[in-house]
Amino acid sequence: MRIGLAANRLHHERADAALFRWLRASATGIRELGVALHAVGRTHDAILAALPAGGLPGLTRYPNGREGGLMKLVAEIVGMGAPERTLDGAVYLIDPVDPSSVFPEAIALKRQCVIHGKPFISTVASARDWVEMERIHAGLPADPGADDLHDFGNQTLALIAHDARKPQMLAFAAEHFDVLSRFAQRIGTGTTGQHLNELAWSRGWPREQEWIQRFQSGPLGGDAQIADRVLEHRCQRAIFFEDPHVARQHEADIQLLERAVTTVTDEAVCITAPNLAARWAIAARRRPQQR
Template sequence: MPKRRIGLIANRSHQDDPQSALVQLLTGSQAAITYLNIEFVVVGRTLDAIHKHGLDTLCPAIERFPYGREGGLMKLVSRVVDEDPLRAVDAVIYLIDPVDPSSVFPEAVALKRQCVIHQKPFLATLASAQEWLELQACLLGKTSNPALDARFQLEREGIALIAHDALKPAMLTLAEKHFAVLDRFACRYATGTTGGLLNQTASRLKATELPAWVHPYRSGPLGGDAQLAELVLERKIRRILFLEDPHVARQHEADIQLLERAARTVTDFALVISEVSEADRYLQALSLRSASA
């Protein structure tokens, strides 16, 4: 199997403790990492932490980047957009501490934006990294990890479906294509207009009036993102499909960041997917994996 190159960085609070998110990721996902033949591109201090915890054998293929203060994160942004397959990264795992100021530095913001533009997964929580590795391995035929079964019992789970204006048609297309798996969730939530459109789609697909297939909250600019953030913090929403348009200025940027920050606050529980093609692949893999949970 060809190597997959994954950028890896963790904020300090996710590195140092023996039970940190970085340690949990590498130990808990060891089988998937090996199966997927992953080569990590690791930024400075994160690699120091891997050595400190004796985890070198769990990720033997490593390219070291400089410390963040020496431009390591900037170099990682460049590798996201690199056209050379031997240099480019296929995805980025950035375990973000929501109170670490470095996570809002320009290079950190650019890293996520370029991942969205170039259709590469940006995995900012422990839960998102664990789940992505599990789903990729399952798609390629690996036996599922029974330790993760509980999170794939969708009948007990909530999901948020949000899309910026230019991407609302894409969200409706995804909902129709993957209606069967989305319909299995115990609860579906959305902000304003997107929720109304999804309810119309569901009613058409089921040939019956279903006004509450999605529970619609306020629109994003009027506080809907904040309402959903509360549900994330209460662990009622694990998965957030937030289709972002990275090419337009957004007056309610703070609200968007609030929802992502909520997911990062419960890093072991919640995840955000921000790009259309990745959301498509994700829902396909989720359907497959949840069938065995």
């Protein structure tokens, strides 16, 4: 498995920075899974300086960002016609106030991951969660160090979908209703929330109770309301089915939610594609539940 890796300066400039918190938490799983990390220049160099040599045997250096390193990751997410030139996903630990996080290549990296159904991982919590999900799919025992990510009974889950993705969100919720119902609370935006409540009532959920708490629709501020929950540490996981093929009139609101998630990088998990959400839900079902 080949994963592109980049981190904004904030996340690798100190020994306790986000990049190293992730690698120290997940290094065993990365090795168990045989994940080869293909890191943009300064991110690669920071890893070598901070971690013992040989700790990540699949680590490969790409050019610095200003020399096209991040652009190369984008091209290899799309695929370059050979397995050794194709990435299976990307970890990009984002500092939301770093100007480079909104450079075209940074935006394109996420967009192409969503289009091609590959993981785009932008927070420490998401990166830890992804490694544990893949470990479970590989038949490895649950890592107790990831138990905090699976304490669904004390967590809030946000479910959001663009108009073109609403049928996929409903299909996902129908198939994995049991896993989603484990969360202490579910929140969502306008129409998506109403459709999900109707689904839950059809499944026997008490009609006097909302299965999902509805906020405003996205264009009317629902994304901002959920972003506020994330920043207040009151929403720990977001499943956001984005449609990358249409113009988004409320682009700023969507970016607001994404920036909120990366602001609380150790706490918030975000999944942006239906196939990856399904893969997560299957792993969550297989993993022993928290007591």
